[in-house]
Amino acid sequence: MILEEVLVDYRKKGLAIPAFNIDCFATFQALEELLLETKTPIIAQLSPSQLEFIKPERLFALAKLLDDRNLPIFLNIDHGRDLDLLKKAVDLGFDMVHFDGSKLTPENNLKLTKALVSYAHQNGVMVEIEIDHIKKIGEKLSPDSFTNPDLAQKFMEETDADLLAVSVGNTHGVDMNGDHPEIIDFDLLETIKQSIPDSFLTMHGGSSINPEDLKKTLQRGVVKININTDLRLAFRSHLETALHSNKTIKAYHLLSSPIQAVKSKMKEKLELFS
Numbered sequence: 001m002i003l004e005e006v007l008v009d010y011r012k013k014g015l016a017i018p019a020f021n022i023d024c025f026a027t028f029q030a031l032e033e034l035l036l037e038t039k040t041p042i043i044a045q046l047s048p049s050q051l052e053f054i055k056p057e058r059l060f061a062l063a064k065l066l067d068d069r070n071l072p073i074f075l076n077i078d079h080g081r082d083l084d085l086l087k088k089a090v091d092l093g094f095d096m097v098h099f100d101g102s103k104l105t106p107e108n109n110l111k112l113t114k115a116l117v118s119y120a121h122q123n124g125v126m127v128e129i130e131i132d133h134i135k136k137i138g139e140k141l142s143p144d145s146f147t148n149p150d151l152a153q154k155f156m157e158e159t160d161a162d163l164l165a166v167s168v169g170n171t172h173g174v175d176m177n178g179d180h181p182e183i184i185d186f187d188l189l190e191t192i193k194q195s196i197p198d199s200f201l202t203m204h205g206g207s208s209i210n211p212e213d214l215k216k217t218l219q220r221g222v223v224k225i226n227i228n229t230d231l232r233l234a235f236r237s238h239l240e241t242a243l244h245s246n247k248t249i250k251a252y253h254l255l256s257s258p259i260q261a262v263k264s265k266m267k268e269k270l271e272l273f274s
Contacts, residue, residue: 003074003095003126004162006041007200007223014218016203016273019043019076020266021228022054026255027235028062030262035071040270043095043224045076051085060092076128078226083112087119096126098165102133106151113159121160128163128224131155134172134204146188149195156196163200163224166192170205173229184213186220193221200224207231211272218273227269234261 010016022028022044031044044063046054059075066073074095080086086097099116101109109131117127132147147166156164169184193201201221206214207230214225238261242254 001041001072003043006072006074007163010223010274011200011221016218016223016225017041017043017074018206018266018269018273019045019078019202019224019226020231020269021045021047021050021078021226022059023050023228023232023235024053025062026259027231027262028054028059030231030259030266031073032062032066033259034263034266034270035066035073038267038270039071040274041072041074042266042270043074043076045078045098045226047078047228048080048082051077056089056092056094060094079130083116086116090120090123090125094125096128096163098128098130098163100130100165102130106131110155110158113155113161117159117161126162128165128202129155129159129161130165132167134165134167134170143185146185147192149188149191152192153195156199161199163202164192164196165202165204166222168192170203171208172205173208184209184217186216189217189220189222197221202226206269214272225269225273227266230265230269231262234258234265237261 006017020031020042031042035042046056046059063073063075077086077089077094077097079100080098081100086099089097097120099113101112113129120127131151132145146168152164166189168189200223202224203217203222204226206225206227235258238258242257246254
């Protein structure tokens with residue numbers, strides 16, 4: 001199965017593939033169990049901090065075992081800022097990489113993106129780019145920080161990148177009170193879609209957006225939604241319960257409940273998106 005073909009199909013059908021960050025090997029086990037159960041496409045990805053713990057080579061080796069069983073798993077580097085590291089992931093055989101140049105000047109972002117896209121496409125790897133820094137929850141949002149459709153069009157046309165991480169009111173993280181304070185600018189999202197109709201749009205911060213609002217983004221070109229914090233919260237809460245209610249010193253006993261909780265949260269997202 002080829003990732004680009006899945007995304008083309010999903011865009012036509014108004015679906016999105018969930019991209020789950022792999023915080024630890026227990027998280028990957030939850031993903032593996034879900035794939036075995038549903039056989040529905042999923043992206044497993046590593047952010048810079050997770051890269052130091054899991055290592056791209058280890059995730060690739062684990063994913064290869066699933067791929068050999070014809071399970072639809074794809075790999076991505078999330079928010080990569082080091083081009084050498086992203087090229088290493090390309091060489092390993094990752095399906096896509098995300099270059100986050102949002103903190104660079106537009107000129108530098110454009111220059112480095114072009115170089116990466118050229119290298120990745122020579123190896124059949126897709127590239128996601130970010131031109132507007134997507135804030136964390138609690139940080140002040142303003143339209144100035146949202147994606148400019150004209151700039152998005154310029155970047156996608158000049159770099160030939162495949163996916164664009166949009167900033168339209170979405171934020172990383174979650175409100176610990178369980179609220180969904182994000183107000184997604186659906187009109188802006190629709191305008192971005194119209195300005196780059198051949199590009200794939202991605203939504204970061206999927207944990208903190210109201211599920212009904214997430215579903216609305218699928219009709220406006222979003223084909224990939226990132227989920228990270230929701231998985232961490234599910235893991236931690238169930239691990240705390242296991243530690244306080246179980247006298248065992250066996251790690252696999254303590255991790256059983258957290259793994260199932262993460263799997264359940266992943267399944268919830270999978271059913272919502274695709």
